[in-house]
Amino acid sequence: MDNRDPLRIGIAGLGVVGGAVVRMIQGNEALISQRAGRAIRLAAVCARDRNRDRGFSTETVTWFDDPVTMVRSGEIDVFVELIGGEGGIALESSQAALSCGHHVVTANKAMLAGHGAALAELAEASGVALNFEAAVAGGIPIVKALRESLAGNAISRVYGILNGTCNYILSQMESEGSTFADCLKSAQELGYAEADPTFDVEGIDTAHKLVILTCLAFGTQIAKDEIFIEGISSIEPEDIAAAEQLGYRIRLLGVAQMTDTGIEQRVHPTMVPKDSQIARISGVTNAVAVDGDFVGSIVLSGPGAGGEATASAVVGDLVDIGRGATGFPLGRPAASLVPYQRARMRAHQGGYYLRLHVPDRPGGFATIATYMADAGISLESIVQREGRSRLAGDQAETSFRTVTIITHDTTELAVRDALERIVNEGVVAGRPQMIRIERH
């Protein structure tokens, strides 16, 4: 294939992203071919309904009903997989494309989280590209940054806001003072959340993206079952308010961090200092921060989802292929990825926010303070407020005090042990709230 021939693209999946990719390729045709050094031409598509009006012409392209048939047709050089799903036809057609020497561009984080290393090995064996900028944080070029720009750095941490749905809900809770349930409903009405929001709000989507970043940052095998995940559904308006008063905001972060005992991969609601760049990311915007030994800290932010921003990433990947830039899909040979060594979550070190409901009788506050001290936990602040409310499970209104604690850096083990003692002693009503703090 002469390098100046048009690069023939076959797209499987013409949904929101696929449609935007087609509009981008067609609308910015001249500049794209200049930047790629050759034309990028939509040659084939594969989608369920040929007759739907998608706002662009696909008359000159070949339609296929089945992506594997498209891959094997001889009509394409690059297979753009926008079907989605960890396995099934997305995986089968991607494998087929790589095996027969076609480049693959995909936005499919679930497939990469499940089969990324195997797919990368296939790509390396065929000498073709497997590009997936669109799979993590939409239009933000974090994959390229980790794989290429920061390639000389030993990375110590990569973390960020990787799910727009959660960030929208938390931002709304912040600005409106409303409950998780209300904000989820408004997110659903605006199309920012699915009818079944579990995948987003329980942190699974963030986890899929995080494992990809972990692999790129640390050169470890993809270990999606080795990840600590907590979603945002337990966050109460009073946590948001307390965070605000204490100088923090709550964000759902995915964090991959090198420690002395291994790598922490964790997804959980996190209190971040109000003046940090991450705290200032509101709404559906995503942001990713990377700490490297030479670069220091950089932060990339932008639209993490949406058809057009995702298409921008897909087309950037296509232009890379057009100009002949094929490197290792995972930033180094897939066979050289080292086993993922998990740092135990109980060894996690950091600050903690704790909120406890203490029934209104003498000694409760003192007991809590004592148990925290016994566990060796030093407190940055402890605030007690009077309150009266119907706690979950209670039949009648109870008088209680809310105790809000911010700890200095301690370990997860110490905090869990102290909380267990406090709960077992019956000092508190209801489940204590615990939110990890990411200070730097």
Add this chain to the structure above:
Amino acid sequence: MDNRDPLRIGIAGLGVVGGAVVRMIQGNEALISQRAGRAIRLAAVCARDRNRDRGFSTETVTWFDDPVTMVRSGEIDVFVELIGGEGGIALESSQAALSCGHHVVTANKAMLAGHGAALAELAEASGVALNFEAAVAGGIPIVKALRESLAGNAISRVYGILNGTCNYILSQMESEGSTFADCLKSAQELGYAEADPTFDVEGIDTAHKLVILTCLAFGTQIAKDEIFIEGISSIEPEDIAAAEQLGYRIRLLGVAQMTDTGIEQRVHPTMVPKDSQIARISGVTNAVAVDGDFVGSIVLSGPGAGGEATASAVVGDLVDIGRGATGFPLGRPAASLVPYQRARMRAHQGGYYLRLHVPDRPGGFATIATYMADAGISLESIVQREGRSRLAGDQAETSFRTVTIITHDTTELAVRDALERIVNEGVVAGRPQMIRIERH
């Protein structure tokens, strides 16, 4: 040359950046060769003083006194130019390297601003790379983002904080309430500003970086003499305070923006809304924002200078060369760059902050308001404060009022005309202050 042979590097200039590059290549050797797919080996260096202790061993490398001799020695594959300066030996040795088929990596913004297109053509003719991530915004991967990640987008604007010295001074004026002169002095003491700070504080350094971004974003020829430049030395503490009250911060921005009549390239102190991401960048940190038709807006921030962060960019460029990724240095063939069409500054549209000292006699305020209205300028706010001070040039203390105006979007021409009339009428004492506002 077998692709698996070590990539032999020759570095000219072993100052702060050069030293950090050597430490990075040696310290992170294993991960760099994994990511590059081959070893990256320091083969030769060229620096004035061989005997200085630089904190790393250069015993196994060949020393040269002259970079051109090093280039032609046959001992290197990549020439890393860290000498600096627009022309002279930096240019001569870079040209020599490209001409004899060596890749070039440089951090030299002045050379690129002056000779970028000619160097890019040389690189293209030889089929080698000319990489310069380090030349703009240090460790922030903005060159790669514009050249590769966002390649499918029609860019409408690129702007940012490109000079850490200025941002440090403005941040200090903000937090300390002190004068430009005092903050410059403290910057000099901390090593953030040169003894002769003109290059930084008068916006020239920002302009050099901006022309490179303009070329990458819009595919236009590099036009460094077509840039509107205003430095930060005229910013007074009262402007900083007024900005704060009005919900803005003052930053020195470089802005390249597509308009109906051409491209604006401008460097000037700018009021940006306090809640924008750019406003929140303090100290020596840099940030660059890009608006594209598909990606929307993305912001990249991080250390814009310093040996280690700059080395991170240089080594990222080396890894790209190691894995064989050579594209067009300027993101498209240098011969295809279109002439830069300058939008006239007087046609610039935007909001304006104006501060006028009005001697304390009846009618002054009314005259100002009338002249603004005559020029078709609609005001967002106009605030008058009483004051008493020694204005520049006055021998005695004068009583005056300070009038602070924020305009709605208008044109530079209208504002200049109105100010000229106001000054000519003798309504104000001293020179009016005018700061452009970047609202979105």
